Each structure stands twice: as C-alpha cells, then as structure tokens.
Amino acid sequence: MSTSRAGDRLPVLLVYGTRPEAIKVAPVVKELERHSRLRPVVAVTGQHREMLDQVNQVFDITPDFDLNILSHGQTLYGITTKALIGLESVIGQVAPAALLVQGDTTTAFAAALAAFYQQVPVVHLEAGLRTSNRYNPFPEEMNRRLASQLTDVHLAPTALARDNLLLENVPRERITVTGNTVIDALQVVTSAPRPVHDPQFAQFLQRAADRPVLLVTSHRRESWGAPIGHTARAVAELARRYPDLMILLPAHRNPIVRDAILPPLEGLDNVVVTEPLDYPDFCQALQRSTVVLTDSGGVQEEAPSLGIPVLVLRETTERPEAVSAGSAKLVGTDEYRIVDEVSRLLTNRAAYDAMAQARNPYGDGAAARRGVDAIAAFLGVGEPPAEFDPGT
Structure with a gap:
C-alpha cells in the first residue's frame, strides 16, 4: 500500500491515554521523529492524567492534541464514547496515513474504531x-x-503473540514480531542515574540499604474487593515473618483499591506505602527489588529484563512467555500460596537463581525501530525489518 505524498513526511497519528500506553508508545514516537519519510502526531485521551503527563515529560513528548476525557467516577461507557467522539475531529484534522494504538485499553479500542x-x-x-x-x-x-x-498492521511482541493472531486467521504478511517496546523504554530510563523524586521512596531506599526488598503492585479491576484483600493479608504476614524484609507498595489512587489493600498493612514498620511512583522512580524500585509481586502486565515484562523474579497475582496471563521461560510464576491471590511462594524465593537460593537467571523473552531494545520499519513498509516508503528472535 502506498500513500506517499511528494516532498512530505507522512503523518502517523499515535493515540494513547494511560501511563502504561505512554511508556510503550514513547519509543515509537522518538523513532518516528528520526524517520526520513514518517512523522509522529500525538493525541492523548487523558484516560489517566497525572501519571500520563509524567511519562510524556520523561521522554520529552508534547502532545499535539489532548482530549482530556478524565472525569471523577468515569465509567467504561464514558471513556469509550468521549474518546470516540473526540477522535473524530482529530483524525479529520490530521488526515493520518495510519493511526497507531497500543495494547488493550479502552482508549486503544475506541481509537481503532474511530480510525x-x-x-x-x-x-x-x-x-x-x-x-x-x-x-x-x-x-x-x-x-x-x-x-x-x-x-491492518499487527506489531506482535513475541512469536507466541504472532501465533495467536495466525490462529485467528490474520494474514502472516500483516504481522511483524518486534519485541516489546517496554524494554526499549526501560533501557533508556535505566541507562543513566536519575534523581529520586518521591521523598518517601528516597527514605525507603535509605532504610533498605542491604536488606531484601519485596515490591508489590496490585490494581487490576478483576482483583478488586476480596482478591486484593487476600493479597494484603499475605503481604502483612510476610512483613511479620521476615522483619528484615523491606516491602514497598506504591498504592494505586483508586479508592476501591486502597480501601482493600491498606488496612491490613497498618502499623507494620517494614511496609512502606507511597503514592504511585513516577516512571524513573519505579524503574529504580524495580532495579532495587529482590522479588516482585504484581498483577501488572507491564511489570511482568520489565522485571525479567532486570533479572528480578516475578510472582503474578493472577489466575491467567496474556504474557505466558515469562512463565514458560521460568522468570515469572502465576500464584493467584490465595494468601497462603503467596506467602509460600515469596518465602521460597527468600530462603531457597537455588530456586531464586533459577528464576533470576532465566531468559528474558520480551525484547532487546530495538522493538520501536522494527515497528516503525514495518509501518513504513506497509505505507510503501521502506523495507520490512528482520523480526525479533529472543534466541539470537
């Protein structure tokens, strides 16, 4: 397909609305800025607000359009309809050669539909x-x-993701295995020392010194209520059982999450609860961790690239590659199992090393370049890239 315009760089409209999307799209924006035939146009929906803006600042991205759809008590209906209506005008103004969405947010679905x-x-x-x-x-x-x-163009992070698409009858020529751009972003942010911004996190690092660190994140909608409560009780038991263990919990701002996860942790001296950390601080928290306990999709990808074992607070995962490689393990939200699995990693060096030294299947830092090359090839202004192979 060719939509080349003489003497002009083709606009690619990138739409995102949450912090995880921003982290993964940012390397693509920067790669498009360097491209001779394509140029980025950035539109944010503001499905998240402060956390989204922080990531844009880290990567020096100024959105061209901001729909600012965030509202108190927003629902899936509201996010979908506001994004869809707002993007009608943006797409009309930009007339993009292509529109890029990331992942699985409501913003991603609404933007794809608008395109x-x-x-x-x-x-x-x-x-x-x-x-x-x-x-x-x-x-x-x-x-x-x-x-x-x-x-039209499927940028699959892994061979397994490609195979999922093939099973759904997506033509092979429309799929490129790129690796995951979260590794590109992580490498950029961890490549040089950065000052710590959150004062509570700075104090935590001082207290942690040479002590083992458990990083905990839990926020997913399917975990709301009893599952998060089970996780909190498990963390409290670990804090009491291992007084030398320092536990860091950047608490999601959703009151449903906080009401479930914070009460069981009150009064535990070795549990430090902070506000959500900005992206550079969170990368430092990952680097300093001994074990990660999370229900986040992105963290399942980031931690293995740093050699940190990940215990996943979910019954299923759309990222099974790390589980297969041995760097992550599904533990669900049963509090007894969580305690047992974390204890095993803290006390069994062989078990810990088996996870910490497992292969990282998610990327090599060149995913954004492969993705942009695939877009250019689709638009008729470049050649398709060699695909990502974690075995090479």
Whole structure:
C-alpha cells in the first residue's frame, strides 16, 4: 500500500491515554521523529492524567492534541464514547496515513474504531496477547480482540503473540514480531542515574540499604474487593515473618483499591506505602527489588529484563512467555500460596537463581525501530525489518 505524498513526511497519528500506553508508545514516537519519510502526531485521551503527563515529560513528548476525557467516577461507557467522539475531529484534522494504538485499553479500542470509521489504516502495537477468557482480564481481553479485528498492521511482541493472531486467521504478511517496546523504554530510563523524586521512596531506599526488598503492585479491576484483600493479608504476614524484609507498595489512587489493600498493612514498620511512583522512580524500585509481586502486565515484562523474579497475582496471563521461560510464576491471590511462594524465593537460593537467571523473552531494545520499519513498509516508503528472535 502506498500513500506517499511528494516532498512530505507522512503523518502517523499515535493515540494513547494511560501511563502504561505512554511508556510503550514513547519509543515509537522518538523513532518516528528520526524517520526520513514518517512523522509522529500525538493525541492523548487523558484516560489517566497525572501519571500520563509524567511519562510524556520523561521522554520529552508534547502532545499535539489532548482530549482530556478524565472525569471523577468515569465509567467504561464514558471513556469509550468521549474518546470516540473526540477522535473524530482529530483524525479529520490530521488526515493520518495510519493511526497507531497500543495494547488493550479502552482508549486503544475506541481509537481503532474511530480510525476504522474514517477508513484510516490501524497499527496495533503489542498485538496478539490473549488469555482466551473474554472476562479475564476485564475489559482488556475484549478490547484487544476487538482492536485486532480493526487492525491492518499487527506489531506482535513475541512469536507466541504472532501465533495467536495466525490462529485467528490474520494474514502472516500483516504481522511483524518486534519485541516489546517496554524494554526499549526501560533501557533508556535505566541507562543513566536519575534523581529520586518521591521523598518517601528516597527514605525507603535509605532504610533498605542491604536488606531484601519485596515490591508489590496490585490494581487490576478483576482483583478488586476480596482478591486484593487476600493479597494484603499475605503481604502483612510476610512483613511479620521476615522483619528484615523491606516491602514497598506504591498504592494505586483508586479508592476501591486502597480501601482493600491498606488496612491490613497498618502499623507494620517494614511496609512502606507511597503514592504511585513516577516512571524513573519505579524503574529504580524495580532495579532495587529482590522479588516482585504484581498483577501488572507491564511489570511482568520489565522485571525479567532486570533479572528480578516475578510472582503474578493472577489466575491467567496474556504474557505466558515469562512463565514458560521460568522468570515469572502465576500464584493467584490465595494468601497462603503467596506467602509460600515469596518465602521460597527468600530462603531457597537455588530456586531464586533459577528464576533470576532465566531468559528474558520480551525484547532487546530495538522493538520501536522494527515497528516503525514495518509501518513504513506497509505505507510503501521502506523495507520490512528482520523480526525479533529472543534466541539470537
């Protein structure tokens, strides 16, 4: 397909709305800025606000459009309709050669649908992740499946993601295995020392010194209520059982999450609760961790690249590559199992080393370049890239 315009760099509209999207799209924006035939145009929906803005600042990205859809008590209905309506005008003004979405957020689905309505080709970054359970994670599994139906260029992070798409009859020539751009972003941020911004986190680092560190994050919608409460009780038991262990919990701002996870942790001296850390601080927290306990998708990818064992607070994951490689393990939210699995890693050196030294299947830092090359090839202004192979 060729949409070349004489003497002009083709605009690629990148749409994102949350912090995880911003982290993974940022390397693509920077790669497009360097491209001779393509140029980025950035539109943010503001599905998240402060955390999204922090990431843009880290990567020196100023959005060209900001829909600012965030509202108190927003629902999936509201996010979808506001993003869809707002993007109608943006797409009309930009007339992009292609529109890129990332992952599985409601912003990603709504933006893909908005592009389809104006017959603009859709590029799906991090395409092909699946759990095969349409309600777990909710609504992410269905968001990414629906986005795939609207996509012209599928940028799959791994061979398994590619195979998922092939099983859904996506033509092979529309898929490029790129690796995951989260590794590109992580390498940029951890390549040089950065000052710590959060004062509580700075104090935590001082207290932790040479002590083991457990990093805990939990926020996913399917974990709300009892599952997060079970996780909190497990963390409290670990804090009491291992007084030398320092536990860091950057607490999600959602009151539903906080009401479930914070009460069991009150009064425990070796548990430090902070506000959500900005991206550079969070990368430092990962680097300093001994074990990570999380239900986050991105953290499942980031921690293995740093050699940190990951225990996943979910029953299923759309990122099974790390589980297969041995660097991550599904533990669910049963408090007794969480305690047992963390204890095993803290006390059994062989078990710890087996996870810490496992192969990282997610990327090599060149995913954004491969993705941009794939877009250029689709638009007829470049050659397709060699695909990512974790075995090379």
